[in-house]
Amino acid sequence: MGRGVLLRYRDFLPLTAATPMITLGEGDTPLVRSVWLERELGCGALYFKLEGCNPTGSFKDRGMVVAVAKAVEERSKSIICASTGNTSASAAAFGARFGLEVIVVVPSGKIAMGKLAQAITYGARIVAIQGNFDQALQIVRNLAEKHPVTLVNSVNPYRLEGQKTAAFEIVDELGDAPDYLFIPVGNAGNITAYWKGFVEYRWAGKASQTPKMMGFQAAGAAPIVRGKVVEKPRTVATAIRIGKPASWQGAVKARDESGGVIDCVSDEEIIAAYKLLARREGVFGEPASAASVAGLIKMAKQGLDLRGKRAVCIITGSGLKDPSFSKKFAESLTEVSPELEAVERVLGWR
Ligand code: AN7
DSSP, X not given: OOSOHHHHTGXXXXXXXXXXXXXXXXXXXXXXXXXXXXXXXXXXXXXXXXXXXXTTSBTHHHHHHHHHHHHHHTTOXXXXXXXXXXXXXXXXXXXXXXXXXXXXXEETTOSOHHHHHHHHHTTOEEEEESSOHHHHHXXXXXXXXXXXXXXXXXXXXXXXXXXXXXXXXXXXXXXXXXXXEEEEOSXXXXXXXXXXXXXXXXXXXXXXXXXXXXXXXXXXXXXXXXXXXXXXXXXXXXXXXXXXXXXXXXXXXXXXXXXXXXXXXXXXXXHHHHHHHHHHHOOOBOHHHHXXXXXXXXXXXXXXXXXXXXXXXXXXXXXXXXXHHXXXXXXXXXXXXXXXXXXXXXXXXX
């Protein structure tokens, strides 16, 4: 434990003798049992996997450590990605640590403040386009074809190889795969990677089953649910504001092979789940992460029978990434003079 993803899961990763065994302490994230929602929904056992506990605050570090290790192995000097925020933060951190130039292309005005602060402080070169993530991804794909720079979006297969290790951790901790896995879907790399991980672990004899994969897009950015590209994706969950997912086929395969579903949740459902998670469970995930929990609640309301079942919700990123989002709910921020009585009065204790 605490050795990083490359060392811990080396037998399942495409490493060679020349791959540098780099780490920033990613992986080995907490799998925390629910204290409220599990009972509320009548679920056998419900867990939250806290991917916000990774070094840059999201699951992206698992894939980025592999992509950057391979880039270093291949003597690349420069990496590039498009991002709704978390990929850029992760690329910036690993790139800084291992001496690479990092270029990130982001949708202007649509990335959470904490993520932008990370890219800036880690020293990435940042280009904000007056467009969305899908356009940014197309541009970096073209740039990586024309120039000597390694693309580290999840179209780089090493990213998904690293991200599948989260599935391994869940099985290692629970002793088998859960019955259901609830996960937000944006560019659809993560659901693809988890499915790969669960399938590989079953083949290796480490699990007796695979979970039903339950993926959730935001209603205003739900191309897989609607069956067509969304030209102008809209959602408060900026991390999953994506209209043309790169791993679309991977997500469909995960759904169909596992017997799961890909559905969507409204911004209202995302916000309700975001608050519930923090206020009932003590878990502060970012808005996109709450889509997994919103999806679980939606399915349970529609009659999904969770009795005797084990379910895991992936909390993909930390709530601290997007502090301005929380400020919208600051109904109880009251200012008073610095006196005992004034504070007692406002608390209703006087
Ligand atoms: C917190 O950083 O696409 O379905 O550019 O940041 O694998 O895309 C982030 C995606 C879920 C969706 N939760 O995962 C990016 C980016 C959080 C995220 C997703 C993202 P994918």
